[in-house]
Every structure is written in structure tokens, then in C-alpha cells.
Amino acid sequence: MKALAKKNLADALALLAGQATVWVPAKVAGVTRFAPWSPAVTLDLEATPPAVSPKEILLPETESLYRYSAYGMDVTFEAVEQEVPPTIIWGIHSCDVQAILCQDDVFLSREPQDAAYAKRRAATTLVALACTTPGPDCFCTSMGLEPAEHASTDVQLHILTDGYGVEARTARGEEIVARLAEKGLLVETIEPPAKAQACTRAVNPEGIDKKLVEMFEHPYWDELAATCLNCGACTFLCPTCHCFDLTDHRRNAHEGTKIRCWDACMFTEYTVMAGGHNPRPGKKERVRQRFMHKLRYFPERYGKWQCTGCGRCVARCPVHIEITDVIKEVGEVTLDG
Amino acid sequence: MKELHNVNVAMRTLARELLESGTVAGVYGWKKGSRPTLTSPLYIQDAAKADRLAYDQYAVSNLSALLLDHRNNDKKRAIFVKGCDSRGVVRLLQDQQITPEQVLVIGLPCPGMVDEAGSLLTKCAECRFPNPVMADQVLGGVEVSKQPSAPTGVTAEAARKVGVGSRAGERMAQVAQLEGKTAAEKEAYWAEQHDKCIRCYACRNVCPACNCRDCIFDTEKKGWVSKAATSSANAFFAITRAMHVAGRCVDCGECERVCPMDIPIMTVNRKLQQDIEALFGPYDAGVDETVVPPLGRYQTDDPEEFL
Numbered sequence: 001m002k003a004l005a006k007k008n009l010a011d012a013l014a015l016l017a018g019q020a021t022v023w024v025p026a027k028v029a030g031v032t033r034f035a036p037w038s039p040a041v042t043l044d045l046e047a048t049p050p051a052v053s054p055k056e057i058l059l060p061e062t063e064s065l066y067r068y069s070a071y072g073m074d075v076t077f078e079a080v081e082q083e084v085p086p087t088i089i090w091g092i093h094s095c096d097v098q099a100i101l102c103q104d105d106v107f108l109s110r111e112p113q114d115a116a117y118a119k120r121r122a123a124t125t126l127v128a129l130a131c132t133t134p135g136p137d138c139f140c141t142s143m144g145l146e147p148a149e150h151a152s153t154d155v156q157l158h159i160l161t162d163g164y165g166v167e168a169r170t171a172r173g174e175e176i177v178a179r180l181a182e183k184g185l186l187v188e189t190i191e192p193p194a195k196a197q198a199c200t201r202a203v204n205p206e207g208i209d210k211k212l213v214e215m216f217e218h219p220y221w222d223e224l225a226a227t228c229l230n231c232g233a234c235t236f237l238c239p240t241c242h243c244f245d246l247t248d249h250r251r252n253a254h255e256g257t258k259i260r261c262w263d264a265c266m267f268t269e270y271t272v273m274a275g276g277h278n279p280r281p282g283k284k285e286r287v288r289q290r291f292m293h294k295l296r297y298f299p300e301r302y303g304k305w306q307c308t309g310c311g312r313c314v315a316r317c318p319v320h321i322e323i324t325d326v327i328k329e330v331g332e333v334t335l336d337g
Numbered sequence: 338m339k340e341l342h343n344v345n346v347a348m349r350t351l352a353r354e355l356l357e358s359g360t361v362a363g364v365y366g367w368k369k370g371s372r373p374t375l376t377s378p379l380y381i382q383d384a385a386k387a388d389r390l391a392y393d394q395y396a397v398s399n400l401s402a403l404l405l406d407h408r409n410n411d412k413k414r415a416i417f418v419k420g421c422d423s424r425g426v427v428r429l430l431q432d433q434q435i436t437p438e439q440v441l442v443i444g445l446p447c448p449g450m451v452d453e454a455g456s457l458l459t460k461c462a463e464c465r466f467p468n469p470v471m472a473d474q475v476l477g478g479v480e481v482s483k484q485p486s487a488p489t490g491v492t493a494e495a496a497r498k499v500g501v502g503s504r505a506g507e508r509m510a511q512v513a514q515l516e517g518k519t520a521a522e523k524e525a526y527w528a529e530q531h532d533k534c535i536r537c538y539a540c541r542n543v544c545p546a547c548n549c550r551d552c553i554f555d556t557e558k559k560g561w562v563s564k565a566a567t568s569s570a571n572a573f574f575a576i577t578r579a580m581h582v583a584g585r586c587v588d589c590g591e592c593e594r595v596c597p598m599d600i601p602i603m604t605v606n607r608k609l610q611q612d613i614e615a616l617f618g619p620y621d622a623g624v625d626e627t628v629v630p631p632l633g634r635y636q637t638d639d640p641e642e643f644l
Contacts, residue, residue: 029529030599051597052535061535062565136372201371226363226380227403231539233597247564261565264537269555283406318539318595319398320370320377 002177003189005163012185013037013090016176020086020125023057025050034089045091048135049310053096053239054089058103058120062261065116065246069255080257082116087124088176091157093131095140095310097150099239100126105302106242116260125172128153129164132194137311139201139324145309148196158193165193201314203327205295205305212296214335216288224326225287227319232264234313234321235290240306243270265289291326338393338448340492344477348417349387351443351476355415356384361441362412365403367396374453378403392417397450397458399589401425401545408434416440419447421460423469424587424623425545431626432585434548444469446479446490449501457499460590460603463508467501470624483624511601512608527572533598534571536564540592540602546582546622553577575605583609584632587623616640 004012016022017037026035027042033052035041044050064080092100104121107114131138131147140147149156154173158165166186168174180186215221235241245263250256263270266287271280280286298306307323314322352364368379369391376395380403381387399422407414418426426442429435447468449461461467465485472481479490485505488496496502515523538554541547553561554574562577563570579602586606593603614620617631617639 029533031533062567223380226406227378227400229402229539229542229595231542231595232535232537233539233595236535236537237597245564249563249565250560259565262535263564267538267555316595316597318543318591320375322371325371 001158001189001193002166002181002186003160003163003191004157004166004180004186008163008185009043010039011183012180014039015179015183015185016088016090020088022088022090023054024090034092037090045129046133048131048133048138049093049095049312051312051316052237053099053310053312054092055096055099055103055239055242057087057089058100058117058124059107059242059244059262062259063116064249065258065260067255067257071254082119084119084123087120088127089124090127091129092126092153093129093310094145094147094150095131095138095308096239097126097128097153098140098143098145098308099310101152102240102298102302102304102306102308103242105298105304109302125155125176126153127155127157127173127176129157130159130193130196132159132196134197134199135311135315136200137314138199138309139203139311140309141199142201142203142205142324142327143305143307143309146196147199148193160189160191160193165189165191199309201311201324203324204331205327208327208330209296209299211330211333211335212292215330215333216292218333218335220329220333221284221288224291224321224329225283228266228283228287228321229318230266230268230283230286231318232266233316233318235264235266236262237312237316239310239312240294240308245270265293287321291323291330294323295327295330338492338495340448340495341393341446341477344445344491345390345392347476348390348392348443348445351474352381352390352415353384353387355441356382356387360413361415362410363407363414364390365400365414365416366390367392367398367400367417370395372453374455390417392445394448394451395453397594399425399543399545399591401429402543402548402591404429404435404440405545405548407439411439413439413441415443417443417445418469418472419445419450420464420466420468420470421447421587421589423471424466425589427471427623427626428545428585428587429548431623431630432546432548441474442469442472444472444475444479444481446477446492447488447496447501448492449488449496449499451499457501458590459504460588460594461499461501462504464502465505465508466621466624467496471626485621509607509611511604512611515604515608527575528568530600531571531575532568533600534566534575535598536566536571536574537597539595539597540600541578543591543595544582545587545589546585547578549581575600575602579605579609582606584613584620584630585622586610588621 022037023034024037032044032047032050034054107117154170156167168177248256294306355361363382370377467488468482477491
């Protein structure tokens with residue numbers, strides 16, 4: 001296997017950054033999140049996982065879609081063309097690679113494809129980093145993942161004593177590896193990569209997607225929702241939550257820009273319809289939707305869990321509503337008949 | 338924690354009695370979480386579940402804002418409170434979000450809350466009101482006090498040992514540190530903090546002072562604020578939130594604890610407390626229900642140096 005020594009990491013990132021925006025896990029204002037690499041960035045490759053997922057790279061918190069103007073009958077629309085540079089996400093873990101596959105299902109797998117997402121995704125190369133030391137809330141193995149590697153990345157980095165084993169998995173990955181090799185940044189090694197330690201948390205989600213079909217009206221949701229604050233911390237930190245709102249940046253009554261920004265099923269306003277009716281009027285309906293979506297609707301539609309076990313929602317829920325508990329408790333619920 | 342063993346037994350017994358007798362329709366307390374170092378909010382309506390109640394040095398959550406879920410409901414709910422939590426209940430009563438008939442407040446002695454590593458929380462080291470400021474009943478021998486006081490009750494000694502209130506005099510230290518910066522430095526500091534905000538509204542939703550029925554940040558169609566999480570919209574949210582709780586913030590620190598982006602929200606709240614005290618004299622919000630917040634009353638001798 002080829003290897004990149006730790007001392008060559010900065011050179012490797014600088015080389016790649018010459019031709020692409022290279023997002024790396026970094027400390028930004030005290031929080032570990034993905035940031036475009038520059039020599040000034042403080043790398044943090046140890047965070048398992050980074051506090052903020054790389055979701056915002058492919059699905060920005062806010063993006064402009066088109067400009068409009070409407071004076072009387074004189075109506076114009078003008079698309080806002082996004083400049084999408086070649087992009088590399090370096091140091092992404094299995095949980096977040098899997099989350100991108102979930103986003104691909106939503107935005108690309110059926111017609112019509114989401115043009116803005118498709119453009120960014122096509123320009124993006126994933127360089128995954130093995131995750132060998134799980135954080136206190138990690139449970140990706142329970143959701144069927146392998147923390148040490150992911151099959152659907154372009155390049156997989158393995159952890160070695162003093163560097164990273166480098167393994168290309170796609171033609172695009174081969175290109176990156178070839179560029180690093182060409183500059184003499186890679187050496188051959190026979191060192192076996194570090195194995196991943198067991199995840200801290202373990203749950204068994206087997207069969208709960210089917211069980212949830214019978215649980216829409218179950219009193220369990222009342223109990224679960226009673227202490228929920230209905231904030232959006234869980235959904236906004238989640239690497240797979242993808243709900244958005246289309247709204248306006250109004251310049252005046254006639255002109256403005258149509259924008260897309262993150263939204264969340266946890267918010268009352270999210271489901272308010274024209275005329276004022278809200279089909280999810282209370283906390284119970286909203287909390288139920290979040291877990292039903294992740295553990296039942298998404299598996300029904302796309303054949304995979306919409307939870308990758310990254311544990312971010314578990315770590316930061318203000319009232320400790322933990323999806324691991326939900327999986328366990330739904331499994332234990334006794335259904336009548 | 339052994340000092341609280343009998344308190345835990347008494348909490349479960351009391352909750353069971355209150356629910357069985359129909360005195361209350363529900364009880365807010367805490368339960369043990371998925372780790373020994375987590376104690377999470379719990380709401381029970383069934384007396385059979387009273388045994389799940391638990392209280393220890395990890396029960397940091399202030400449950401008072403959850404009472405807002407029942408503000409349109411005449412039934413009574415019981416709530417267990419530490420000193421800081423009790424000020425949240427006073428906030429709701431004074432703001433007429435709930436009536437005394439809707440809530441039964443049960444005061445608990447506070448041993449000082451610690452993080453998962455076992456270190457005393459900064460807010461507890463800086464605490465001036467470790468005892469409930471109001472309660473219908475108390476457990477564990479805690480004394481109700483509307484004055485800044487030392488911890489009382491069965492955990493008084495434990496609280497003193499870990500340093501509850503030991504840094505009360507330094508609670509404005511972070512404000513002073515920021516005040517020492519130039520305007521440009523302060524602007525850069527807050528811009529960096531506000532840029533992090535993901536507009537999850539956890540700070541607002543956990544706050545007993547943020548009790549508007551319709552928050553302007555949920556009514557986008559009116560066009561006062563953009564839903565987009567841009568730097569300027571985030572700053573607008575942060576400033577609006579801070580100014581709206583000015584003089585009403587009960588200093589429980591929950592906004593800062595729940596912020597997933599670790600924005601130092603309490604520094605802003607404390608700065609406003611400091612300014613209000615400088616303008617209107619000493620005032621502790623959420624302590625005495627009969628004392629109107631300084632920004633909620635007009636007196637002819639109010640300072641008006643900006644006119």
C-alpha cells in the first residue's frame with residue numbers, strides 16, 4: 001500500500017489546493033468543522049466526529065437560486081449561476097460518506113434531479129479517513145457501517161503509526177493519488193493499518209422499520225415528545241437531514257432573490273400551509289416525523305437507514321433525546337394484536 | 338450521590354401521591370440518562386412511572402420553559418426545581434404565562450451541577466441563588482430564600498466543598514475582558530461567533546424568558562427577518578434575543594449550555610445585567626414576583642442621558 005507521511009500532509013494539501021477547494025476538518029472559532037484548507041487553517045483530524053458535518057459543502061445553509069422582478073405585467077427571472085470549483089472533502093469519516101449517499105438518494109436518484117446539488121456533487125471528490133477511535137456517542141457499526149473504511153469513497157486513508165495508508169477506489173481517486181505520487185509525497189509501506197476500536201454505543205435497529213409501520217398512533221410518541229424543546233439542533237447537526245425552505249430576499253415589493261435555506265421538521269412553521277392549517281400541530285407530530293423519516297420512510301423509499309450513527313444529535317440534544325434510545329425503545333414496545 | 342438518596346426516595350413518593358390523588362396532571366423532573374453522568378428531563382403523567390425520577394449533580398436542565406406547553410390548560414403540573422430553575426418559574430408567573438393555580442413548585446437542595454468530567458459548572462461557581470426563591474413545598478431540608486445566600490439543606494456541605502457560589506464576585510469577569518477590547522476587536526469577535534450560529538433556536542426554546550406566543554423569528558412572512566442563516570441575519574437574531582430578555586433573563590445559563598455551536602451567549606446576557614444595574618440600580622430578575630423588571634416600568638427619575 002502507498003503511504004503519506006504525516007510530515008508530508010501539509011505539502012499534499014497545498015498541492016491539491018492548487019487545483020481545487022480542499023475542505024478539511026479544522027478548528028474554527030472553537031468548533032471543529034470543515035473549512036477550505038489554507039496554510040492558516042488549524043487542522044483537527046482527531047475529532048470523532050467533527051462537531052459540524054460536511055453537509056453544508058453540498059447543501060449550503062443558504063443559497064441563491066434566481067433573481068426576479070415583477071412590475072405590473074413586466075415579469076423577469078434570471079437564474080443565479082453558482083460557480084462550483086473542483087472540490088475535495090479530505091478527512092471525511094464513514095458516517096459522513098454514508099450521509100452523502102443518503103443525500104444522493106434524495107437529490108439525484110429520481111427525476112427531476114436537483115440541479116444545484118448535482119453540479120456540486122459532480123465536482124466533489126471524497127477522501128475518507130479511517131475512524132479508529134470512536135467518540136462517546138458513536139454507533140455507526142450499529143447502523144451497518146465500518147468505521148475503518150467506506151466502499152463508496154474515492155480515496156480511503158488508513159491510519160498508520162506516522163502517516164496514512166492511501167488507497168484509491170475510483171478513477172477520480174486514482175488521479176489524486178497519482179498527483180501526490182508524482183510529487184514524491186507517497187512511499188510504499190507494508191505496515192498494516194490500525195484497526196477500529198468498537199463503537200461506544202450499540203443498538204440493534206433490525207426490523208424497527210417494519211415495526212414503526214404499526215406505531216403511528218402509539219402513545220410512545222407523546223412520552224418521547226413531552227420534554228422535546230422543538231429546537232433544530234438535532235436536524236441541523238444531522239448529516240442526512242436535508243429539508244429546506246424556498247423563500248425570498250426581498251429588495252422591495254417587486255424585486256428580490258429566491259433563496260433556499262435549511263429548514264427543519266422540528267419547527268412549527270415548517271408545515272404551516274396557506275390558509276393556516278398545520279398538519280403537524282404539536283410536538284408529538286413533529287418528533288414522530290423526525291424518527292419516522294429516519295427509521296421508516298427513508299428505508300422504505302431508498303432501502304437504507306437515514307441515520308449513519310454519527311451521534312451528533314445524541315451529543316447535542318439539549319434534553320438528551322437520543323436516537324439510540326428510540327431505536328431500543330421502539331424495539332421493546334409491545335404491539336396489540 | 339449519597340446525600341441525595343433520601344431526596345430521591347421522597348421525590349418518587351411525592352410524585353406518586355400527587356398523580357394518584359389527581360392533585361396534578363403531570364410532573365416535571367429528571368431521570369437517569371444513557372450514561373451515569375447524564376441526568377435528563379422527564380415528564381410523567383402516570384403514577385406507576387414515578388420510580389423513574391432521579392436527581393443528582395448531573396441534573397443541570399432547567400425544566401421551567403416546558404411549562405409553557407400547558408399555558409392554555411387549566412390543570413396543575415408539578416415541577417421540581419433547583420435555585421436557578423425556580424427563577425424560571427417566577428419569570429413565567431410574573432410574565433403571566435402561567436398562573437399559580439397551574440403549577441406546584443417543589444424546591445430541591447442543589448449540590449452544585451457538574452459536567453460529565455466531574456468539574457463544577459462555571460454557572461454554579463458563580464451562583465448567588467442556590468436555594469429556591471419560591472416553592473410550594475421543599476424536600477431535603479432546603480430553605481426558600483429571595484436573598485443571595487449560601488446553599489442549604491442536605492447537600493449544603495457538599496455544595497460548599499465543590500465551590501458553589503465561590504466565584505460569585507467574578508461573574509462579570511468575561512464581560513470585563515471583552516469590554517477591554519477596542520470596538521473593532523469586539524465587532525470581529527462577535528462576527529466570528531454569530532457566523533457559527535445555525536439558527537436552531539435551542540437557546541430561545543430552552544429559555545423561560547423567551548415566552549412569546551409567536552416569536553418574530555417564526556413569522557417569516559411578515560418580512561422582519563430573513564430565514565437565511567447569513568452573518569447579518571444571525572447577528573440580528575442574537576441581538577434581538579438578547580435585548581428581548583434584557584432585565585428579564587434569570588441567569589440560569591441554559592442558552593449557553595444548549596448552544597451546539599458553543600456561542601458565549603451568557604456574556605451578552607451578563608453585559609445587559611451589568612448595564613441595567615448601572616442605570617437602574619441592583620436588580621435580580623425572577624427572584625421577587627412583585628418587583629417589576631426595570632425595563633418594564635417607568636419612573637420620573639429614570640436616567641435619560643441619551644435624550
